[in-house]
Amino acid sequence: xxxxxIGISSCLLGEKVRYDGGHKWxxxxxxxxxxxxxxxxxxxxVEYGLPVPREVMHLIGTPDSxxxxxxxxxxxxxxxxxxxxxxxxxxxxxxxxxxxxxKSRSPSSGxxxxxxxxxxxxxxKKGAGIFGGAFTRYFPIIPVIDDGxxxxxxxxxxxxxxxxxxxxxxxFLKKGGSVRDLISFHTEHKLIILSHxxxxxxxxxxxxxxxxxxxxxxxxxxxxxxLMEGLGLIATLxxxxxxxxxxxxxxxxxxxxDDKQELLEVIELYHKGYVPLIIPITLIKHYVRTFDTIxxxxxxxxxxxxxxxxxxxxx
Numbered sequence: 590x591x592x593x594x595i596g597i598s599s600c601l602l603g604e605k606v607r608y609d610g611g612h613k614w615x616x617x618x619x620x621x622x623x624x625x626x627x628x629x630x631x632x633x634x635v636e637y638g639l640p641v642p643r644e645v646m647h648l649i650g651t652p653d654s655x656x657x658x659x660x661x662x663x664x665x666x667x668x669x670x671x672x673x674x675x676x677x678x679x680x681x682x683x684x685x686x687x688x689x690x691x692k693s694r695s696p697s698s699g700x701x702x703x704x705x706x707x708x709x710x711x712x713x714k715k716g717a718g719i720f721g722g723a724f725t726r727y728f729p730i731i732p733v734i735d736d737g738x739x740x741x742x743x744x745x746x747x748x749x750x751x752x753x754x755x756x757x758x759x760x761f762l763k764k765g766g767s768v769r770d771l772i773s774f775h776t777e778h779k780l781i782i783l784s785h786x787x788x789x790x791x792x793x794x795x796x797x798x799x800x801x802x803x804x805x806x807x808x809x810x811x812x813x814x815x816l817m818e819g820l821g822l823i824a825t826l827x828x829x830x831x832x833x834x835x836x837x838x839x840x841x842x843x844x845x846x847d848d849k850q851e852l853l854e855v856i857e858l859y860h861k862g863y864v865p866l867i868i869p870i871t872l873i874k875h876y877v878r879t880f881d882t883i884x885x886x887x888x889x890x891x892x893x894x895x896x897x898x899x900x901x902x903x904x
Contacts, residue, residue: 592627593756596689598698599632601736606632610642615736629684633697633720637673648696648705652716655705657696670719678727686731688752691721693735700725700735730817742903743823751820753894758813766809768800780890782819784832789819830860833869843880867901
């Protein structure tokens, strides 16, 4: 499989670009995700022109419009950094990114939870870094996460699932992006969408049903906006259980009473948090193959990402 292009803060790959000359090498990122992702590295401070090592910087002002200043000398790098950001985004537009992993709590790269200090030097409300915050506004559809949240199993799975969906979306657009193909794309992702947000599942279904009322570009833009918004919500135990029970309905004419009871018991064990999602999914995939259930064979919910990542193995 061709690797997926993902933007990443350079220090997370072991590059010594931090203010103190160090790095924040993350072996999960390089050793595990690196099997499937191709990295496009970014270090805002270094690419902007600051040296390594350099004076510590922090955000000052308000979370909506913070300034980036050095802590000791008070040099304001906001304007220069924003000018660099605008140029960098033009470069990144051509990189075909399907996601971005940012350094957490960084005044340049953080996307949330970054300390913003008042003019008196006291910590105020938290916000986003200059580059990270601008990225999420400029590329609102691209999946993002920081390295801290990446190590939460649910948030990690959510991010990587969105990356693979977004990559398939880009492939769909490359093939022409017709209404007919959009219907096919939507059909293949129905259960994934339902597992994240029944509300968005309904809204996307209504959008598809009214496709003829839209110009194609407007239809596609609204579809991907709603899709990525919905997938940004976590697929909980309850929502996944509802999807599993929905899938079970496709086998009601084929399964024996004992097989139905076994599947129900496995789904209930998952619902109670005793077993990981991979357990009922594996049993369901067995029945999909056994009964050659064409509709379910097309559902990416059963195979949303490489099994080697073991994203559904956590409880």
